[in-house]
Amino acid sequence: DAKTTQPPSMDCAEGRAANLPCNHSTISGNEYVYWYRQIHSQGPQYIIHGLKNNETNEMASLIITEDRKSSTLILPHATLRDTAVYYCIVRSRSGNTPLVFGKGTRLSVIA
């Protein structure tokens, strides 16, 4: 079973920041938070991951709370092409486990 909880859907206006929350209250000290997204019927796309510090790359920022029980993925300037299902996944830092996908959040970016 997935160890994360995400809202089933969210809307965001084009050009605005999209903030996608994720609860992972049972995360353990050796687990990372990963974010993937899946645009309709395509393979999931890796976005970002982090352990406890905030992370930023060319796609997004990841903010992890100090107690590590929740996180937020931020798409700073959402475009229509960001419309997708976003998955928050908790995984061992050793990388010796498969990804366990939950239902994710369906983000709709609206013009």
Next chain:
Amino acid sequence: EAGVTQSPTHLIKTRGQQATLRCSPISGHTSVYWYQQALGLGLQFLLWYDEGEERNRGNFPPRFSGRQFPNYSSELNVNALELEDSALYLCASSLAPGLAGNEQFFGPGTRLTVL
């Protein structure tokens, strides 16, 4: 750099037949994962291969099997196809476990339809 490739893109079979799906990982990746995404059931882990060995298996019957070749490419075989095997089959690859940066990168998938 080429990404993960999968073939065929689409595959149509009838009940009872066998299906073979293929995956080529990103160069330098030794781990290959297979996932099934059936309609309404989400992404479910099937199999994981690393260095030619099966490392882990999801909750699927034995008629789902596979192998990894010396060049790290992989095959997924589904025997005695059933209607509910109709799904998008996704392959992902990563660096070996334990290495930094071992996030998984996915291919475009093979759409299997069982009639």
